[in-house]
Amino acid sequence: MESGSAESGLVVVDKPADWTSHDVVGRMRRLAKTRRVGHAGTLDPMATGVLVIGIGKATRLLGHLALTEKGYDATIRLGASTNTDDAEGEITAAASAASVADEALRAGVAALTGPIRQVPPQVSAIKVNGERAYKMARKGEEVALKARPVTVHGFEVTGVRRHGDLIDVDASISCSSGTYIRALARDLGASLGCGGHLTRLRRTRVGPYDLAGARTLDRLAEKLEILPMGEAVAAAFPRRDVSDDEARTVAHGGRLPAAGLGPGPVGVFAPDGTLLALVEEQGDIAKPLAVFVP
Structure with a gap:
């Protein structure tokens, strides 16, 4: 430092x-x-x-x-599509959402809840053949992005506001890493036949x-x-307190026996409470992902 x-x-x-x-x-x-x-x-x-x-x-x-997992509060506008799937882009199509009933809206949201396959937005940071998709999209190139598995743990509609041909849908969403809320807006609009895009996004949790x-x-x-590092790790990952001997092993990048705390990262702490490392359990062993002590 x-x-x-x-x-x-x-x-x-x-x-x-x-x-x-x-x-x-x-x-x-x-x-x-x-x-x-x-x-x-x-x-x-x-x-x-x-x-x-x-x-x-x-x-x-x-x-x-x-x-x-991440949490978001969002507003989705039904009745218009944009080239970025959000309000930053240009409107590419419009179709009245006035006839979309609340039941159809709920069914559309339910279909986008749980494990789904999602095609990322054309304007995104995903790399295609080494080039970012948004750079290709800006050049007018059609980007062929593959659908990816993501999980939408919760998709709760908190408000529906109708203005003529448009509907603004407020929602609270919790989802796995890699989920695009813009793509949920796009896909909800597509499933209802009127198009959709995101007009507001506030991330509430990481x-x-x-x-x-x-x-x-x-x-x-x-x-x-x-x-502080120790508090940050203890809040996010399971905690494992180790003996002096185990602490020395970890500090030198060595492996420990697994303690059944995985599948994800586990924070390892010395007897005095110092954060030593993040480890990942694979079978019977816990391998270091990152060692923090000098």
Whole structure:
């Protein structure tokens, strides 16, 4: 870490609208006085809400945190499609949603709940033959993206507002990593025959980190609140406390016997409570994913 820079840990930011996730990382580098800053799970510029930022050694946690379940509050507009599947894009088709009954809407939502196969949006950061899809889409190229398995754990309609040919549907959604809420909006509209796109998105949760613990950039500029590494790991993953001998093994990158705490990452803590490592259990052994002690 650079001299005078902040400790290692996580910062849960309430991202403002019209900022990219990279913009937030840039701001946090200045606040924390270090280049070692990253984020877990990109949010589109239009979206607001929980963006988990890692500082220092905590950047090595981010890939594992990005794979946890996420929660969103969204507004889906039925009656128009866009080329980005959200309000940032241009309207490509419009068809009245006035005749869509509440029962049909509920059935459409139910069909998009549970394990589904989802084609990502044309304008997305997914790579096709080494090039990002959004760059190809901007050149006018048709991008052939493959459907991917994702899980929508919950898709609850919290409000329905009808205005002429349009319907605005408010929803709370919890889903697996890699789920595009824009694609849910697109697919709901397609199934109802009227088209749909996302007009509002607020991420409420990434794993255990939610809006209650999130801070605006203005507040963080006044006081930089960093969740220490040990607390961050204990909140997100199962905890394993080990003996002095086991701690020495882990600190040198060695393996431990499995303790039946997997399938995902497990936080390993020394007898004095220091975070040692993240490990992953494979069969009878626990292999290090990341070791944090020098």
